[in-house]
Amino acid sequence: xxxxxxxxxxxxxKAILVHLAYxxxxxxxxxxxxxxxxxxxxxxxxxxxxLMPVISIFQTIPGIVFIGILFLYxxxxxxxxxxxxxxxxxxxxxxxxxxxLLGVEEKYKEAARGCGMGPRQILFQVELPLAMPTIFAxxxxxxxxxxxxxxxxxxxxxxxxxxxxxxGVSTNNSxxxxxxxxxxxxxxxxxxxxxxxxxxxxxxxxxxxxxx
Amino acid sequence: xxxxxxxxxxxxxxxxxRDLSFAIEDGQFAVLIGPSxxxxxxxxxxxxxxxxxxxxxxxxxxxxxxxxxxxxxxxHIGYVIQQIGxxxxxxxxxxxxxxxxxxxxxxxxxxxxAQELLRLVDMDWDTYAKKYPNELSGGQxxxxxxxxALAAEPPVILMDEPFGALDPITRDALQDEVKNLQRRLHKTxxxxxxxxxxxxxxxxxxxxxxxxxxxxxxxxEEMLRAPANDTVREFMGKHVARGAAGRDDIPCGEIMRxxxxxxxxxxxxxxxxxxxxSREIDSLVxxxxxxxYRGVVTIEGIxxxxxxGESVRQLLEEAPTVYTGTLAREAxxxxxxxxxxxxxxxDGARHPAGIITRTSMSKALAYMVWGGDAV
Numbered sequence: 001x002x003x004x005x006x007x008x009x010x011x012x013x014k015a016i017l018v019h020l021a022y023x024x025x026x027x028x029x030x031x032x033x034x035x036x037x038x039x040x041x042x043x044x045x046x047x048x049x050x051l052m053p054v055i056s057i058f059q060t061i062p063g064i065v066f067i068g069i070l071f072l073y074x075x076x077x078x079x080x081x082x083x084x085x086x087x088x089x090x091x092x093x094x095x096x097x098x099x100x101l102l103g104v105e106e107k108y109k110e111a112a113r114g115c116g117m118g119p120r121q122i123l124f125q126v127e128l129p130l131a132m133p134t135i136f137a138x139x140x141x142x143x144x145x146x147x148x149x150x151x152x153x154x155x156x157x158x159x160x161x162x163x164x165x166x167x168g169v170s171t172n173n174s175x176x177x178x179x180x181x182x183x184x185x186x187x188x189x190x191x192x193x194x195x196x197x198x199x200x201x202x203x204x205x206x207x208x209x210x211x212x
Numbered sequence: 213x214x215x216x217x218x219x220x221x222x223x224x225x226x227x228x229x230r231d232l233s234f235a236i237e238d239g240q241f242a243v244l245i246g247p248s249x250x251x252x253x254x255x256x257x258x259x260x261x262x263x264x265x266x267x268x269x270x271x272x273x274x275x276x277x278x279x280x281x282x283x284x285x286x287x288h289i290g291y292v293i294q295q296i297g298x299x300x301x302x303x304x305x306x307x308x309x310x311x312x313x314x315x316x317x318x319x320x321x322x323x324x325x326a327q328e329l330l331r332l333v334d335m336d337w338d339t340y341a342k343k344y345p346n347e348l349s350g351g352q353x354x355x356x357x358x359x360x361a362l363a364a365e366p367p368v369i370l371m372d373e374p375f376g377a378l379d380p381i382t383r384d385a386l387q388d389e390v391k392n393l394q395r396r397l398h399k400t401x402x403x404x405x406x407x408x409x410x411x412x413x414x415x416x417x418x419x420x421x422x423x424x425x426x427x428x429x430x431x432x433e434e435m436l437r438a439p440a441n442d443t444v445r446e447f448m449g450k451h452v453a454r455g456a457a458g459r460d461d462i463p464c465g466e467i468m469r470x471x472x473x474x475x476x477x478x479x480x481x482x483x484x485x486x487x488x489x490s491r492e493i494d495s496l497v498x499x500x501x502x503x504x505y506r507g508v509v510t511i512e513g514i515x516x517x518x519x520x521g522e523s524v525r526q527l528l529e530e531a532p533t534v535y536t537g538t539l540a541r542e543a544x545x546x547x548x549x550x551x552x553x554x555x556x557x558x559d560g561a562r563h564p565a566g567i568i569t570r571t572s573m574s575k576a577l578a579y580m581v582w583g584g585d586a587v
Contacts, residue, residue, distance in 0.1 A: 111297030116287030206344025
C-alpha cells in the first residue's frame with residue numbers, strides 16, 4: 001500500500017485536484033447559465049414547451065462523442081473539457097429550475113401581486129425561494145453526473161482521475177483502475193453531501209418541514 | 213368612496229360582468245354575494261387591477277384606478293385570498309410586513325407595526341413572530357393573512373371568500389374578529405362570499421350579483437324583508453329552505469341552541485376550566501343542586517378572581533335571560549340592547565334550556581322571512 005502511494009501519490013493528488021477543479025468550475029458556470037435560462041423560459045412557457053424537448057434530445061448525445069467533436073474545434077486545452085462538462089451540467093439544473101418555478105402555486109403569486117409586488121420582486125422574494133429545493137436537487141444531480149463525466153476528459157489527455165482508470169483498463173492493471181475510481185466515487189458522495197448542507201442552510205425552516 | 217361606473221368584463225366573448233354600476237361609502241362593510249360564476253370575484257379583482265376591466269371606470273376616492281400604477285395601487289389596497297396564501301418561506305413577522313417593506317418603511321417601524329397587529333388578534337409576539345406558516349393552525353394562518361392586508365394601513369381591504377377554507381367554529385370566531393376590527397379601525401371592506409349567513413352577519417350593505425349584473429344593493433335587513441326579485445329570494449331560500457315565510461310569532465324555544473354546557477354551583481373551579489377547555493368554550497351556565505338557573509361563570513372571571521379548589525359559587529355573573537315562550541322578536545331586541553353576546557333561555561321551572569347567540573339569531577331572522585330550519 002505504502003509502495004503504491006510512493007509511486008502514484010503525487011500523481012493521484014494532482015489528478016484529484018484537476019478532477020475537482022473541472023467539476024466545480026463547470027457546475028458553477030452551468031448553475032449560473034441554467035438559472036438565467038430557467039427564469040427566462042419560465043416567463044415564456046410556450047417557447048419552453050418547444051425548447052425543452054430539443055435540449056433534452058441534445059442531452060442524449062453521448063458525452064464521449066461530444067468531447068471528441070469539441071476537441072476537433074478547440075484542441076487539447078482544458079477549455080475543451082470545461083466547456084463540454086459545463087454544457088452537460090446545464091440541463092438537469094435548467095430542467096429543475098424551470099419545473100420549480102412553474103410549480104410555485106398560483107395562490108402565492110396572486111397573493112404577491114395583490115400585495116403590490118412587481119414581477120422582479122415576485123421572482124426574487126417568492127418564486128425563487130419556493131423553487132429552491134427543486135433547484136438544489138438539480139444542482140446536486142448535475143454535480144454527481146459531472147464527477148463521472150469528468151472521467152472522460154482523460155480520453156483527450158486532459159488529466160483528472162480518468163487517467164488512472166484508462167491506464168488501468170488499457171494495461172490490465174486493476175489497482176490503477178481502482179485508484180482512479182474510488183476517489184471519483186468519494187468525490188461524488190462528498191460533493192453531494194456538501195450541497196445538501198448548503199441547501200439546508202439556505203432553505204428557510206418553513207419550506208423544510210413541508211418537504212417530505 | 214368606491215364607485216363602479218358601467219364596468220364590463222368579457223372572457224372569450226362571454227360577458228362576465230355587464231354594465232355594473234354601484235357605490236360604496238367609506239367605512240362600509242360591503243358584501244358581494246351571488247351564485248358561483250356570477251362575477252363577484254371578477255368584480256372584486258378589477259378594483260386592485262388583478263383583472264383589467266374592458267369598459268367603464270372604477271373610481272377610488274374620485275381617481276380612476278386605471279390611471280394609477282398597478283403596483284402602487286395594490287400597496288394601498290389590502291387583499292386577503294381564500295387559500296390564505298401566506299408566503300411559506302417567510303416568518304409570521306416577515307409575512308405581516310411584506311407591504312410595509314415594499315413601501316420601504318424602516319426596520320423599527322415595520323417591527324413596531326407587526327407587534328401592534330399581533331396584539332390586535334391576541335397572538336403573543338414572542339410565541340408567533342418567528343414561526344413559519346406551516347407551524348400555525350388554519351385559523352391562525354388566516355388571522356395573519358388579515359393582518360398582512362392591514363399592515364400598511366390601507367383604507368380599503370378586499371377579501372375574496374377569506375373564510376371558505378376554515379372549519380365552522382374557526383370561521384365564526386374570525387368573522388367576529390374581522391367585523392370588530394373593521395368597526396374599530398373604520399376600514400372600507402369589500403368581501404366576497406356565497407354564504408348568506410356570513411353576509412347577513414358581516415355586512416352593512418349586501419350587493420347581490422347574478423350573471424354579471426347587480427340585482428340588489430341593500431342592507432341585510434332590507435334584503436331579507438324585501439328581496440328585489442325571485443332570483444334573490446331563491447338564492448337566500450337555498451340557505452334557509454323555503455317554508456312558512458312571514459311568521460313572526462316564533463318562540464325562543466324554537467331558535468335556541470340546546471345542548472348547553474351547564475354545571476352545578478358546587479363544582480370546583482378547576483373542573484369548570486377543564487370542561488371549558490375540552491369543549492372550547494369560554495363560559496358555563498351554573499345551576500343550583502335542583503337544576504335551577506343561578507348565573508354564568510366565565511373564564512375571565514375565573515382567571516381574575518378564581519382560587520383553585522373553591523367552588524364556582526363565588527364567581528357567578530349575571531347574564532340576560534329569556535324564557536322558552538318569549539317571542540324571538542323580543543329576544544332580538546334584548547340581545548341588541550344589552551350588548552351581550554348571548555341570552556340564556558330558561559324553561560318554566562327556571563331550568564336552563566338553551567342559549568341564543570348572535571349567530572343563531574341571524575339564522576332565526578332568516579327563518580322568520582322564509583321558514584325552514586331555524587337552528
